[in-house]
Amino acid sequence: MAFNRSVDVVVIGGGFAGITAARDLQKSGLTTLVLEARDRLGGRTWHKEVNGFAVELGGTWIHWTQPFVWAEKERYGLEIQETPGCAAERIAIKTGDQVHDLREDQLAEFVDGFHQFFAASKAVWELPYDSRHTREAIVECDAQTVADRMNALELTPLQRTAVGGMLEILSMNQPENASYVEMMRCWSLTGWNYELFNDTAARYKFTNGTGALVSAIAEDGAFEVALNTSVSSVQHSATGVSVTTVNGEVVTAKRAVVTVPLNVLNSVSFDPPLSTVKQEASQLKHVGGGYKVFFEVEGDPGAVMTLSRSTDSPLIGSFTYKRGEQHSVLAGFSLEPGALEKPLSEWQTVLEEFMPGVRLLSTFGHDWGDDALSNGSWCTYRPGCFGRFADELPRHEGHLYFASGDTTEGWRGFIEGAISSGSKAAVAVAHSLAS
Ligand SMILES: Cc1cc2nc3c(=O)[nH]c(=O)nc-3n(C[C@H](O)[C@H](O)[C@H](O)COP(=O)(O)OP(=O)(O)OC[C@H]3O[C@@H](n4cnc5c(N)ncnc54)[C@H](O)[C@@H]3O)c2cc1C
Structure with missing residues (x-):
């Protein structure tokens, strides 16, 4: 050069x-x-091959609620594929010290937690690509944390984990440090709709x-x-x-x-x-800290999603990322300091709570917080x-x-x-x- x-x-x-x-x-x-x-x-x-898997160590998922990147995908004719764990057959959720599978009859309660949390977001972020449109309303809530908002609501234990865990992933920080208006912005950008919110977070990634x-x-x-x-x-x-x-x-x-x-x-x-x-x-x-941790496991765990709050588990969430007969990969998120160095045996115990019988083979990721x-x-x-x-x-x-x-x-x-x-x-x- x-x-x-x-x-x-x-x-x-x-x-x-x-x-x-x-x-x-x-x-x-x-x-x-x-x-x-x-x-x-x-x-x-950073799309990279690690342990024989082509993975995204950093930014991964895109969605048609995101007009600029979706236009790029269309412009260059790039293929996308689904992430199995985002359209999960099984959601294992930890409330307090109990892990259980989310049942069909609990879905309405689960989703209702988000609607309660975000009840004001249509008024606060009517046009999420134009914050000046409702600037006064946004600034009025600006000082509130996610924890403030959660504490003002009477959420059920399931809803506290669902909303708390998801927003810990979205903000990559604890509810005490995460901004309520920033979370509302994302909810508004996905049309005040849980399914779009969930799918935008982790459903579609570039095949290559x-x-x-x-x-x-x-x-x-x-x-x-x-x-x-x-x-x-x-x-x-x-x-x-x-x-x-x-x-x-x-x-x-x-x-x-x-x-x-x-x-x-x-x-x-x-x-x-x-x-x-x-x-x-x-x-x-x-506030974006935390770690994206990949878990290589033996066999095929199926299309699984796990969810927890950081007060209850080092693993706030994970999705089956790639399925294979011999071994598969889950993409997880953690707020625990040093999560990428945590011994395999300790992660094995954590993962087993959500997926009984799972055998963890390796963990890997990139430390973006430590990256200068x-x-x-x-x-x-x-x-x-x-x-x-x-x-x-x-x-x-x-x-x-x-x-x-x-x-x-x-x-x-x-x-x-x-x-x-x-x-x-x-x-x-x-x-x-x-x-
Ligand atoms: C683990 C992780 C998961 C994520 N998941 C998603 C996701 O699923 N979907 C999504 O949409 N987004 C996701 N993101 C966010 C997304 O990746 C970023 O918002 C986006 O890539 C930022 O792009 P940027 O160009 O603004 O910044 P960057 O990509 O950080 O680019 C800035 C560049 O500047 C360079 N640079 C810094 N200092 C200097 C210097 N002094 N001289 C020269 N060069 C310098 C850096 O090396 C870097 O290449 C994720 C991010 C991380 C870390």
Whole structure:
């Protein structure tokens, strides 16, 4: 990669936000260079073969409630497949210290818990892609946590586990730290409907992995990429942008699109500095922590879903991910520190509670929290932050434009959000250069 060079637009970060912006910019006739610190594109999505299984170590599931990513799937003709455990034959649920199968006659009670929890969300998020439409109502609830909302309701033990467990997965944090308005946003985005909410979370994934979409965008866009290129500082002025890498190379450009994840944005130094709200948000961080843990088990456990709260089990939820006669894989979620290092024998005991007779062969995953280029999993804002962050984090500053799944309108925290923010940033940059 030749450096100390000049392009129309430099894109910092090659996750879905960055590569979507780069494709659209290059296609609009602007020379575009992506600088990516990792040795691969895709960022917090990572389709990889581990233990003989092709798995998604990061972002996985997409749905037609997510218009930008669904359009990409259609555009490139990419196949999807169902995740067996999302349309489960059996849901094993732990309430207190008891695990039992969810019975047919308990389904209405289960779903009703969500309707009670989210009763206000239609009024609060009438248009979830346009938070300004009901800004006052959103800000009014902004300080409330998921725990606050749950405590205000008289939920049954089953409903407390169903709602509590699902929202621990959705926020990747405990109810005391998770934002009520952020959870309502996702419920509104799925049409205030439990089935769509559940299916959007974990039903459809790319048959050939998220990597197939990364490759399709990169090939179609034909933009230039420099991998293993970490940006350390960015200078910007009325005349343009100058980006310096940790190795001292310099790229100058008319515009920059910054897609560095919120939790590590402060690791890049900006001159002049970013707005105080952007700096504060990066320091405060979003709440998405936890671990996605894959469980390789002997034989075929069937299409199973498990659900619990983190106070009752290290495994807050899991789904059969891939079925095989010899061995199968479940994708699970945990908030327990060190979950990826937890000994197999301990996980065996945990899993056996939900699936008697199961034989665990291995566990694996990627520690996104310990990864210096993400410092967390997926984003939901902390309680009390929405009002300050919603407009300010995606706002451009001079010739710096911002795109990220962490700061977008609509599906913030998802592949969808990354793609939508990347395409919107590309339009804004092209427009600024045309005028
Ligand atoms: C475990 C896990 C499971 C998830 N599950 C789902 C799911 O099922 N469905 C879904 O829709 N979403 C899911 N997500 C969320 C989704 O993956 C992300 O929201 C989305 O991929 C973010 O894209 P992005 O481009 O905004 O950020 P990223 O993908 O993080 O891209 C930012 C890029 O910037 C690079 N970078 C950082 N610092 C620098 C620097 N200084 N210089 C150069 N490059 C730098 C990073 O290496 C990275 O490649 C999941 C995420 C995780 C971690």
